Amino acid sequence: MFQNPEETYCIAHSTAQSKLLADLERVTFLRSAYPHMISGALQGRVLAMISKLVKPLRVLEIGTFTGYSALCLCEGLQPGGSVITIDNNPEIELIAKSYFSQSSWKDQIELKIGDAVTILPTLNQGFDLIFIDADKENYPVYYALAVSLLNSGGLMLVDNVLWGGKVLQPAVHHDKETRGVLSFNQLLVNDSAMEVVMIPLRDGLTMARKVS
Numbered sequence: 742m743f744q745n746p747e748e749t750y751c752i753a754h755s756t757a758q759s760k761l762l763a764d765l766e767r768v769t770f771l772r773s774a775y776p777h778m779i780s781g782a783l784q785g786r787v788l789a790m791i792s793k794l795v796k797p798l799r800v801l802e803i804g805t806f807t808g809y810s811a812l813c814l815c816e817g818l819q820p821g822g823s824v825i826t827i828d829n830n831p832e833i834e835l836i837a838k839s840y841f842s843q844s845s846w847k848d849q850i851e852l853k854i855g856d857a858v859t860i861l862p863t864l865n866q867g868f869d870l871i872f873i874d875a876d877k878e879n880y881p882v883y884y885a886l887a888v889s890l891l892n893s894g895g896l897m898l899v900d901n902v903l904w905g906g907k908v909l910q911p912a913v914h915h916d917k918e919t920r921g922v923l924s925f926n927q928l929l930v931n932d933s934a935m936e937v938v939m940i941p942l943r944d945g946l947t948m949a950r951k952v953s
């Protein structure tokens with residue numbers, strides 16, 4: 742929904758999202774205070790395509806919001822696979838759970854409400870796919886915690902790595918969110934255990950494969 746013409750053209754020439762996802766996107770714009778946070782049709786199809794290629798057994802998402810991206814990530818799950826998604830805003834619980842329960846993965850998605858910084862250390866290792874999409878200030882913290890939960894050969898996806906272009910602005914303009922994203926981007930590219938590609942999709946999406 743706030744799409745530029747290129748994005749609209751890309752969506753028109755991509756496989757359509759499901760009716761459930763289209764409904765969730767519309768409801769998110771009608772009912773939530775910050776609807777632009779949703780991944781939306783184009784990035785959603787990218788997340789679903791990546792998940793279908795990875796075929797994960799265990800997926801972790803940091804930043805559920807209304808549940809749109811979690812449902813996209815479910816599309817590639819192996820039979821018996823599962824998604825754990827974390828959000829610290831209890832107000833999203835009703836809408837996310839309502840859409841999870843209407844999906845084919847209703848028994849495979851676990852929503853944990855709470856601070857991801859506290860919840861991540863309580864999780865067992867062994868995720869094949871991790872999507873980081875929560876508060877930008879904490880991106881370096883999420884990276885340190887999430888990388889230890891990721892399987893060797895597993896894939897980490899990270900949204901908003903361009904942060905509206907603020908990562909390119911002079912340091913004097915940097916707020917705590919921009920500093921978090923900048924520090925995360927540098928940590929990741931300097932980590933020899935990760936193979937990284939940053940893609941200028943929407944607000945910037947990084948894909949990082951754990952090679953060792």
Ligand SMILES: C[S@@+](CC[C@H](N)C(=O)[O-])C[C@H]1O[C@@H](n2cnc3c(N)ncnc32)[C@H](O)[C@@H]1O
Pocket residue numbers: 778779780781803804805806807808809810811827828829830833855856857858874875876879
């Ligand atoms: C950009 S939205 C996520 C969008 C979602 N992944 C999607 O594509 O539809 C970021 C979410 O992170 C959550 N969040 C912010 N700080 C958090 C924290 N410390 N722990 C867990 N979730 C947090 C917010 O409540 C918000 O719902």
